[in-house]
Amino acid sequence: xxxxxxxxxxxxxxxxxxxxxxxxxxxxxxxxxxxxxxxxxxxxxxxxxxxxxxxxxxxxxxxxxxxxxxxxxxxxxxxxxxxxxxxxxxxxxxxxxxxxxxxxxxxxxxxxxxxxxxxxxxxxxxxxxxxxxxxxxxxxxxxxxxxxxxxxxxxxxxxxxxxxxxxxxxxxxxxxxxxxxxxxxxxxxxxxxxxxxxxxxxxxxxxxxxxxxxxxxxxxxxxxxxxxxxxxxxxxx
Amino acid sequence: xxxxxxxxxxxxxxxxxxxxxxxxxxxxxxxxxxxxxxxxxxxxxxxxxxxxxxxxxxxxxxxxxxxxxxxxxxxxxxxxxxxxxxxxxxxxxxxxxxxxxxxxxxxxxxxxxxxxxxxxxxxxxxxxxxxxxxxxxxxxxxxxxxxxxxxxxxxxxxxxxxxxxxxxxxxxxxxxxxxxxxxxxxxxxxxxxxxxxxxxxxxxxxxxxxxxxxxxxxxxxxxxxxxxxxxxxxxxxxxxxxxxxxxxxxxxxxxxxxxxxxxxxxxxxxxxxxxxxxxxxxxxxxxxxxxxxxxxxxxxxxxxxxxxxxxxxxxxxxxxxxxxxxxxxxxxxxxxxxxxxxxxxxxxxxxxxxxxxxxxxxxxxxxxxxxxxxxxxxxxxxxxxxxxxxxxxxxxxxxxxxxxxxxxxxxxxxxxxxxxxxxxxxxxxxxxxxxxxxxxxxxxxxxxxxxxxxxxxxxxxxxxxxxxxxxxxxxxxxxxxxxxxxxxxxxxxxxxx
Numbered sequence: 001x002x003x004x005x006x007x008x009x010x011x012x013x014x015x016x017x018x019x020x021x022x023x024x025x026x027x028x029x030x031x032x033x034x035x036x037x038x039x040x041x042x043x044x045x046x047x048x049x050x051x052x053x054x055x056x057x058x059x060x061x062x063x064x065x066x067x068x069x070x071x072x073x074x075x076x077x078x079x080x081x082x083x084x085x086x087x088x089x090x091x092x093x094x095x096x097x098x099x100x101x102x103x104x105x106x107x108x109x110x111x112x113x114x115x116x117x118x119x120x121x122x123x124x125x126x127x128x129x130x131x132x133x134x135x136x137x138x139x140x141x142x143x144x145x146x147x148x149x150x151x152x153x154x155x156x157x158x159x160x161x162x163x164x165x166x167x168x169x170x171x172x173x174x175x176x177x178x179x180x181x182x183x184x185x186x187x188x189x190x191x192x193x194x195x196x197x198x199x200x201x202x203x204x205x206x207x208x209x210x211x212x213x214x215x216x217x218x219x220x221x222x223x224x225x226x227x228x229x230x231x232x233x234x235x236x237x
Numbered sequence: 238x239x240x241x242x243x244x245x246x247x248x249x250x251x252x253x254x255x256x257x258x259x260x261x262x263x264x265x266x267x268x269x270x271x272x273x274x275x276x277x278x279x280x281x282x283x284x285x286x287x288x289x290x291x292x293x294x295x296x297x298x299x300x301x302x303x304x305x306x307x308x309x310x311x312x313x314x315x316x317x318x319x320x321x322x323x324x325x326x327x328x329x330x331x332x333x334x335x336x337x338x339x340x341x342x343x344x345x346x347x348x349x350x351x352x353x354x355x356x357x358x359x360x361x362x363x364x365x366x367x368x369x370x371x372x373x374x375x376x377x378x379x380x381x382x383x384x385x386x387x388x389x390x391x392x393x394x395x396x397x398x399x400x401x402x403x404x405x406x407x408x409x410x411x412x413x414x415x416x417x418x419x420x421x422x423x424x425x426x427x428x429x430x431x432x433x434x435x436x437x438x439x440x441x442x443x444x445x446x447x448x449x450x451x452x453x454x455x456x457x458x459x460x461x462x463x464x465x466x467x468x469x470x471x472x473x474x475x476x477x478x479x480x481x482x483x484x485x486x487x488x489x490x491x492x493x494x495x496x497x498x499x500x501x502x503x504x505x506x507x508x509x510x511x512x513x514x515x516x517x518x519x520x521x522x523x524x525x526x527x528x529x530x531x532x533x534x535x536x537x538x539x540x541x542x543x544x545x546x547x548x549x550x551x552x553x554x555x556x557x558x559x560x561x562x563x564x565x566x567x568x569x570x571x572x573x574x575x576x577x578x579x580x581x582x583x584x585x586x587x588x589x590x591x592x593x594x595x596x597x598x599x600x601x602x603x604x605x606x607x608x609x610x611x612x613x614x615x616x617x618x619x620x621x622x623x624x625x626x627x628x629x630x631x632x633x634x635x636x637x638x639x640x641x642x643x644x645x646x647x648x649x650x651x652x653x654x655x656x657x658x659x660x661x662x663x664x665x666x667x668x669x670x671x672x673x674x675x676x677x678x679x680x681x682x683x684x685x686x687x688x689x690x691x692x693x694x695x696x697x698x699x700x701x702x703x704x705x706x707x708x709x710x711x712x713x714x715x716x717x718x719x720x721x722x723x724x725x726x727x728x729x730x731x732x733x734x
Contacts, residue, residue, distance in 0.1 A: 011668065015410060022417065025432060033427035036690055037698055040424040040431055043686045044417065051413045058406035061727065069669075070404040070727035104660065111653075155462045156663065159455065159635055159656045167649040171639070179632040186465055186628035197629045205636060213285050215644050 003066030008059060015055035019048045100153035103146050106139050107160040129222045132168050155185045170220025170229040176202055210236045240368050247595030260297050261600055264304030265607050272312015272324045273619045276454050276637030279309020279325065280446055283570050284645045295578035296593045300600045302571045307550050307604040310510060311355035311612060314543050315619055318347045322454045326680055327510035327546040329673035330518035333401065334531060334538030339473045341534050344620060349479030350536055351543045352612040354492060358544035359605030361496050362551030367598045374559030377504045383691035384703055386505060388712035390685040393512040395716040396519045397677050403669030405727040411671040415678020418443055425687040438650050445679055447642035447651040451658025452672040454638045458631050459663035465627055473623050480536065488540045491521055499545035503552025509565035510549035511680050517545025551601060557582055558594060
């Protein structure tokens, strides 16, 4: 196995599977273009071939040299501390990845909650909203349960949750909760400081973007969140 | 009238109009602030302001955008240096050495160098632009057809593969990933949808602004958050010691080289400041006697990148104004401003609206000069952001990025895409991949494929046709030599630990 580790093989497998998947998908648009003999697939397939070559090249290099940097590369990502943090924290084990990806799946479950419910129920617009209002707290409970064992996974997931909820519940209602969540996950426990942070950040955002620049931030589409957003925007503008 | 006379006329027109003065200084300060606040960028400001320009005259609208362009490119360097979050793709190479300098307590020195070099690069470029827009545009368009531009993109990518990633292979994988993201959407020849997975959002391709915000800003927050959670986080050291004149003069050759590179890249439609910055940085590495110091906080890295990207701003106005070809996102928005006022940028602008052209040129010249004065004052304020504890700064940056991603098109899905890119960037960075490489691939992917297709059609699908064109042949050979040389270094030279 030379200097290969399981992680190296997983990395190469990821790139090769991605290349194979995208190659198979390219048959969906494999149509000729009269004036261009390479068609719509020529360029992406060439890139996929190069991707596979580079993935194999990387594997061969890791077989020979392990985790060492190559000579001649500068400004390496490895120098910005990202790799070091992962290594020192023990966040590179398979169990950590599984737990992180379980957490990361939750926002996507929320986004598709109405489709899943639609398998069993006939849903109109109000029905979709009801499903989302039920799904949000349920998934949040699961999130809190999983987050206890994986703080970094929880930090990665919270912004995605926030983004998933923006469409339905709006920026104005969700942003304060998001600020509280992130500061707590970063280890801040002083309630007064957290409240001050929420007030300052929200004040800054509303003043600059809503009052001054008239940026229409997401207002949500489920009552009473939509009503709250609408009231706030009217007040500020 | 001669260019100097025109410049004087433009200057007088600019500074004799109170609304013009207000818009000029608004643009200077707005561009610097939006460039320098992590999470948003000059593009966010431009996208927010675009609808408002309908209420301004064409002269004021274009002038506002050109001023934002000059000062925003500089402002993006501040976030790159202080937070490792490049304000725009063209500031990515600045972070390679700028952020390590901040970690070593030399933030003031790095930012001071960025201020000086941005001003020098931008001002020289503006002067050349004023002196010779028409001949340079004509030369660029006659000497650089699709084969040459494709060859330059290939050369630029070959060069960039050795910058930013842990190994050469990871550099190429990063760039190829960016190129593949750029494939999503319609193909440039037949308009056939690719990799849309039946999602209407993907038909227009993945928008680059949320993707860039995700890879740069969000992934950096995640990386720092992991360090914070695991106790390896070190707060950056605050310093406001600017570089001495002697230090800057010692790098005069690097400044000159980067101006040439930046200007050359800027005049080529579709190439713009991003490739200029990467090539400026890479040439600094290539010419250096001690390459191993780059990426660890070398002042020359910041100087080369920042001079080159600001030198590209003036040059990028040449294809826009003379030929109607935008070189990047912000210049593309300027085309929108022209169209809102029933005008088309191109050779006729010089005949029909010489006042507009010279007011814009004068504004760009003074905007670059103002970087020197306003930039130093602003830096002393912005640098204090480093005093804010990370747990309070992180939600602010994430929310600013949310607004930055959303404001461009008013789509929540763009915010989701940004955070997905952030998570992907986090996992890729901790495995030694280069997010700067991904973003470069994403930016150059469309122009690369388009010029390749046009070149092959021009050359009747004969590959050897590239070698009948001296510039294309030279660039392709240089690219192949770069690839071969880097592979040789990777396998046969002594590895870095």
